[in-house]
Every structure is written in structure tokens, then in C-alpha cells.
Amino acid sequence: ALFGGNGADWAGPGTGVQGAALKNKIAVIDEALARHREAIAARDPLTLLAAVGGEELAAIAGAVVAARMGRIPVLLDGYACTAAAAVLFAVDRRALDHCKVAHRSAEPGHTRLLDKIGKRPLLDMDMRLGEASAAALAVPILKAAAACHNGMATFAEAGVSGKA
8 A cells, every 4th residue: 555566566475375365365455455545545654554554553653653752773573563664654764764674574575565665674584473583683683783883992992003
């Protein structure tokens, strides 16, 4: 609804959905797009969130906004979480500047979504289930990067005088 396409463009096997179940998943998305074509035409991301997002996605989007207001960094973990945050990106392209993406889901639509919002994942391990498992893996990596950055000597402190 936010970035165009149809159900087949965005839905994939998820946790192993195949055959008729995958076709049904795609059909449900296509039905929702058809039902809400006026909201899609209006191009208002928050109206689209209300129309096709669900309460859980609205809650995630709200939490991302609250974190932004509180100057708290956010790790987006998984396709659904990234889809919720993408609504905010559609409102303002800087709305996710405080966010990092923990991982790229094995779900093909997640790659497409990350391209649309201009985010690269910290991890790419073909994970599927979520439950913030990639965020749990990414936090120590981010802490180590911050410690390295904050603890690194300047050239002057390290006695580096110039190019070698």
C-alpha cells in the first residue's frame, strides 16, 4: 500500500508457507489492496496504517516515534517491525534516522522494503522467526563498536605524526 506492487511482490514463504497457503496469503494482500484503493490513492501513510496495518503495527510505529522523541536509538528486528516503521519513513524520510535494522529476514519482501527505506541490515543470516533474536545478537556488536569508537586514541594521543 505504501510502495506499490501487489501481494506477490511483498508476500513470501515466511516461516515455511508453501503451495495453497502461500497463494492464499498473496490473495489476502491483494484483496486488502483492492478494498482500500481509495486510501492508497490518497497517499496518506497514516491512513494506510489504519486501513491495512493492524493494531500491532500501529503500536510499533508509535513506539518508534516515542523513541525518536526521547532520543533513544531503535533496532528494527524483522519484516513486520520494519513495515510498521516504513509508515513513518513515508511520512518523513528522516523519521528513521535513529533506527538501525538488526537483520534482513529471509522473507523476500523484506529486502525490497529495506531498499525502499534506504536501510542496510547489521546481520544477514537467513533468519525467519524473529522474536528479536537478531536484535539480541546485534546489541553486543553495537556496544563493541561504540566502545571501540569512544576508546580509540586520536592521532595526537597515539603519537601518529603523519602519513607513512
